[in-house]
Amino acid sequence: MTATATTPGPADERRRALLRTARDVADDLAADAIARDQAGKPPTDETARLREAGLPAALTPPGPGRGAHWRTGCAVIREIAAADSSVGDLLARHYVHAWSGRFYASHEDATALEEESVRERWLWTGAVHAPSTDDGADGPDLTLRPRANGYVLNGRRTVDTAVAAADQIVVDAHCASTGDVLVVRIASGARGVTVEPAHDRLGQRVAGAGEVVLDRVAIAHGQVLGRRPHDEESTTPFTALAEPALRLALCHVGLGIAEGALTEARDLSRGGRAHLLPGEDPDLFLTYGELASAAQTATAVVGRATDVMGQALDTGAHLDAEGAAGVAALVATAETVTSKAALHISTRVLELADAPGLDRFWRNARVLTAHRPAAHRLRSIGEHYLNGSHRAVVAAFH
Missing domain, CATH: 1.20.140.10 (Butyryl-CoA Dehydrogenase, subunit A, domain 3)
Structure with a gap:
């Protein structure tokens, strides 16, 4: 019996094209990695390079004709990190936070959110605490208060990457009326959102770490992804x-x-x-x-x-x-x-x-x-x- 070669499908072609793009971006980042590390500036130029190459839109959960399977996404992250680990860190957190809809929202809401993310070429970041029996022992750092058409969010949260460059920021916050911990997404340009970039870091200097400060930020019901459980x-x-x-x-x-x-x-x-x-x-x-x-x-x-x-x-x-x-x-x-x-x-x-x-x-x-x-x-x-x-x-x- 003669073996028949398997014809690569569209998904295989997309994977190969994405990995080629990652290698090209990595080569570009490697050329001036030392100078950018020494400058330690927010990753404005770096995120522009990623967007120009289409990586934020490509590194979203897989769906029909879009996104990247987990292994492919991780291969892209590793390729970029070998050239510039600050940018690799930024891209890693973008990719995982882009999965937030699947982790916390309904299937229909997650699908719509992922399609919008690809369409708008969003860059994601965030900081969601893991469930713990000691969660909130010192009081919640972010608090949601209900209002007629959603919530008002107050507090501040340390974010490890892209604090001033991301389009969407994912955080968890305590609801003052129910005690639930809700995972929400915030548009970076929303009223009441300010950022305080970290300066003089020992390493990962170009990752864009800092604090996001939230002062009476309006959160619509559609921005609530779901409930984050209190414990394991x-x-x-x-x-x-x-x-x-x-x-x-x-x-x-x-x-x-x-x-x-x-x-x-x-x-x-x-x-x-x-x-x-x-x-x-x-x-x-x-x-x-x-x-x-x-x-x-x-x-x-x-x-x-x-x-x-x-x-x-x-x-x-x-x-x-x-x-x-x-x-x-x-x-x-x-x-x-x-x-x-x-x-x-x-x-x-x-x-x-x-x-x-x-x-x-x-x-x-x-x-x-x-x-x-x-x-x-x-x-x-x-x-x-x-x-x-x-x-x-x-x-x-x-």
Whole structure:
């Protein structure tokens, strides 16, 4: 029997075209990455490059003739992050927040929102807290008060990327009348919305971090995506994927940092600008072998988590609690391995090559991983492994 070649379909063509575009944008960003990192300005130019290439519209949840499947979206994020991890961070959070409709809204509302996002080429950002038994212990930072045609939103929230450049900002806020936690989207140009960009960051300087200040911002009913559960027990399995999805997208940013640092150090060593020259130096071979192995190990672990997350997202509302817990355990493992690899590689390359700007990889890795101690995740992974505890896995993302 003669094998018949499979003809690529429209989805395959879109995927290949998107990855080509990502490589072109990455090459463009890499050309002036050091200068832009040193300037540390808000990502106005960077977001313009992304919009011109069509990446915000392309990196939305998959639908008929639009969007990107999870694995494709993560591949784009990693490609961009290897060239400029600040922009990779920005794009990762855009992609995951663009899934907010599916995580919190009805199917019909999510579809309409995604179609509008593609049509308007929105750039998303936000900060939605993970459910926790201690949620709001010190009082909510954002409060919704009902009014005749919706709500009024007050407070302030730290946002890690694109605080002054995004079109839509997703946050969760406590409703003063019911006590519910509602997830809402805010148009960045709405009356009462101001931003305070962060200055002099150690790393991820071009990501556009800062605070969004909300002063009596009108929120229409249509801007309320849905209810965010108070705790893990009341969270549906699919909604429980929201935080692990964000962490996994950021793992691809961490991989990009590791790969970018290793590639740049290798090119410097080949060019003879390093402390140790290549030639026949066995110690240099050993070091690069160790670092390349660390990067490849992290890639394999993240790849497995990415595949399983993609399958879970495709399952949608039929996902069960065991499936969600299994995904979260893999993501926690991937985050642990990737954080260690990114920090280790970005530190070691500074010993291999002496060149301006090489330190940015360590600074970026440090900022990306600073607030997520590995011990907390490892305990949760261990409890899940020993006892099969779903609660333990969810706790890893608090």
